[in-house]
Amino acid sequence: MSLLIFLATIAALLTGQVDASAGVLWSGLVTGEGPGALIVDTIRGPRVATALGAGAVLGMSGALFQMLFRNPLASPDILGFNAGAGLAIIAGIAFGIAMPTAVLAALGGVAMALVIGGLAVRGGGGTPVLTIILIGIGAGFTATAVSTFLMTVLPGTSAAEAQRWLTGSLAARDWSHVAQVLGIGAVLAGLALGQARILSALELGDGLAAGLGQRPEAARWWLSATGVLLAATGVAVAGPVPFVALMAGPLGVRLTGARTSAGRMVSGAGAGALVLVLSDLLARVAVPGLQLPAGVATGLLGAPYLLWRLSREMERGEL
Numbered sequence: 001m002s003l004l005i006f007l008a009t010i011a012a013l014l015t016g017q018v019d020a021s022a023g024v025l026w027s028g029l030v031t032g033e034g035p036g037a038l039i040v041d042t043i044r045g046p047r048v049a050t051a052l053g054a055g056a057v058l059g060m061s062g063a064l065f066q067m068l069f070r071n072p073l074a075s076p077d078i079l080g081f082n083a084g085a086g087l088a089i090i091a092g093i094a095f096g097i098a099m100p101t102a103v104l105a106a107l108g109g110v111a112m113a114l115v116i117g118g119l120a121v122r123g124g125g126g127t128p129v130l131t132i133i134l135i136g137i138g139a140g141f142t143a144t145a146v147s148t149f150l151m152t153v154l155p156g157t158s159a160a161e162a163q164r165w166l167t168g169s170l171a172a173r174d175w176s177h178v179a180q181v182l183g184i185g186a187v188l189a190g191l192a193l194g195q196a197r198i199l200s201a202l203e204l205g206d207g208l209a210a211g212l213g214q215r216p217e218a219a220r221w222w223l224s225a226t227g228v229l230l231a232a233t234g235v236a237v238a239g240p241v242p243f244v245a246l247m248a249g250p251l252g253v254r255l256t257g258a259r260t261s262a263g264r265m266v267s268g269a270g271a272g273a274l275v276l277v278l279s280d281l282l283a284r285v286a287v288p289g290l291q292l293p294a295g296v297a298t299g300l301l302g303a304p305y306l307l308w309r310l311s312r313e314m315e316r317g318e319l
Contacts, residue, residue: 052276059269070203077246080116164293
């Protein structure tokens with residue numbers, strides 16, 4: 001996994017509208033001067049580092065929710081949390097709310113989680129996890145629709161940029177975005193890993209978890225809050241990039257063979273970073289002369305995976 005992430009990072013730094021050689025990149029790293037330094041410091045370095053950080057927090061969030069709900073479809077993008085975080089940021093832009101994007105995203109994600117949780121409790125019927133997933137899908141579509149409507153009140157240039165960001169874009173990232181996602185993400189990752197033992201107990205079932213001294217409902221809410229904030233941290237710097245969180249957990253397990261809760265969260269973070277860096281690279285080079293948002297590439301990769309996963313769940317009788 002580490003080798004794949006390293007190779008993907010190097011490829012992303014070397015490749016773009018103007019390719020660079022490994023020698024130029026190395027010279028820039030060593031001397032801090034010349035085209036290589038410009039690539040690392042300004043042009044591609046912050047973008048690639050932001051992709052690594054955003055992919056990692058989204059991937060860890062996805063792995064956490066999939067273990068918490070014991071369902072491969074339970075991820076923050078499918079459950080609507082990413083869309084809620086994105087809606088809060090678009091609303092902040094539209095109404096001139098002077099608040100950092102990280103705070104807006106966190107508020108939006110948490111608000112969406114509370115709405116979905118409340119509706120799931122009131123709805124009853126069906127399995128609890130399936131109820132939450134279906135409500136989350138509907139709530140996510142609603143949040144995306146409201147975000148699209150709010151963009152109509154923005155000036156033309158702001159609306160175009162907001163639309164690009166809402167698709168999931170890493171264009172024009174700088175080191176402040178890197179510091180934000182890595183700083184906040186590191187704290188939240190520590191909180192998530194600190195709850196790994198509790199998550200492992202919940203995976204055994206509420207009865208056994210209670211027998212081990214846990215309070216299942218309270219633990220589930222705390223874990224959910226941590227997962228939502230992880231996802232919101234990624235959304236704040238990269239937009240609501242689709243399917244990264246959904247794919248990262250299973251991919252991380254396939255690449256590393258991780259079995260423990262902590263190991264699966266870490267492998268999910270690594271897989272998320274790998275997926276987003278490669279997706280952004282693909283989006284940048286797929287159409288000559290045009291840089292597509294990273295979300296276009298993750299959508300092309302993730303949509304077939306989602307259809308395959310849905311068919312698997314239907315065969316198993318889970319849907």
